[in-house]
Amino acid sequence: MFFIDTIELEGLGNRSYLAGGRGAAVAVDPPRDFDQVLAAAVRRGVRITHVVETHIHNDYVTGGLELARVTGAAYLVPAGARVSFARVPVADGDTVTVDDALELRAVATPGHTPHHTSYVLLEQGRPVAAFTGGSLLIGTVGRPDLVEPRLTERLARAQHASAHRLAAELPDETSVLPTHGFGSFCSSAQAEGDTTTIGKEKSANAALTTDVDSFVARLLAELDDIPAYYTHMGPANAAGPAPLDLTAPAVADAREIAARLAAGEWVVDLRNRVAFAEGHVAGSFNFEAEGKIATYLAWLIPWGKPVTLLAESPEQLAAAQRELVRVGIDRPAAAATGAPKEWVPEGEDLVSFPRSTFAGL
Structure with missing residues (x-):
């Protein structure tokens, strides 16, 4: 058989x-x-x-x-x-x-x-x-x-x-x-x-x-x-692809996140779009971890641009990292997990944007 x-x-x-x-x-x-x-x-x-x-x-x-x-x-x-x-x-x-x-x-x-x-x-x-x-x-x-x-x-x-x-x-x-x-x-x-x-x-x-x-x-x-x-x-x-490395990326604190944004690097927030709308790091991009993150992030990012990942949990980060190595984004430059307020320097605020329904629009 x-x-x-x-x-x-x-x-x-x-x-x-x-x-x-x-x-x-x-x-x-x-x-x-x-x-x-x-x-x-x-x-x-x-x-x-x-x-x-x-x-x-x-x-x-x-x-x-x-x-x-x-x-x-x-x-x-x-x-x-x-x-x-x-x-x-x-x-x-x-x-x-x-x-x-x-x-x-x-x-x-x-x-x-x-x-x-x-x-x-x-x-x-x-x-x-x-x-x-x-x-x-x-x-x-x-x-x-x-x-x-x-x-x-x-x-x-x-x-x-x-x-x-x-x-x-x-x-x-x-x-x-x-x-x-x-x-x-x-x-x-x-x-x-x-x-x-x-x-x-x-x-x-x-x-x-x-x-x-x-x-x-x-x-x-x-x-x-x-x-x-x-x-x-x-x-x-x-x-001939190199062996993959799925070890955890270096941890970025709020100052490093700000510095990477200032340097023109990509900072990607993996949370769902509703949470992102309510409050996120100014200048960051939102690619939901539950979506086709590998396809759409790889499609849009300038190839080779360093990327820092922001996730709600280590598990969400690890899952996104696994998706990304499948399309050749091998090593995030850095990453952070936890609450969004921890991703901005003390004294700075998260930014948000309004949401609406189709009827409201």
Whole structure:
């Protein structure tokens, strides 16, 4: 028997997977903070023997390289991806043995990127699941415009062809397990539903129900803005991300917070918007810890600008810090927790702004 565990990254709208059998497993598109993957392996009592990437990701920093180093697993990366580290290059049709009666077969599915590769999990030679990364998603496909504008239409056409290849080669009951599509900006459209199969996608996915010209025209017309930080993710992943550091940042007192603001650095208040409106440090920004902080802070901050985090509790700070390392904001310059009145020098006041209802407006 095989198992597949899903590791959900709600903030980024992505999923990673751990799949295996009685003694060994493969990790697919692991996040930068891969401790959840290790914990899943411990619960299952398996050793991670392979770590695979479907593509060089444009929306988050991968944990694949470091996870492979820590576990001693083989690190499989599509052969067409240009990277600066040692890996096992994977080409179309390559297979690896994961565990007894379990194999993983690489299927070239260009479109989201030129080198994109899906992986089909086979039990005794029978396809049971397809890890489709940014290729075939739930009801849609991964966007084709993240690599190079001149390639966008060509990659859109490749997405159509790749979807049809998966549909033609895999049985209808095969589970489709994408990395993107759960709120990720790597998805070309917002997907509906939580699970799917090849058979369901044949009847519901525009890539499989529309001719290529109509599909491409609609796909290109509906593409949304690209988050600004995406331009930094691909190069970071191709170079090989450094190990992450989730130790607590240096503590900033009120004077340091004021000095960092005066120096033009960003001070980010993680509380909810109502609390922020009632009283906050003048000049600070509000990105709610409970929202998509990684996406929106990384999208708006000038890249490389030092950031100081203000949180209600150490737990809120740690959760935000974990979210931010996933998009390459590795070390806050400083941080403070507690009551907002402690974040301003003695004698100075917090600032506020009024709130209203729609009826009031």
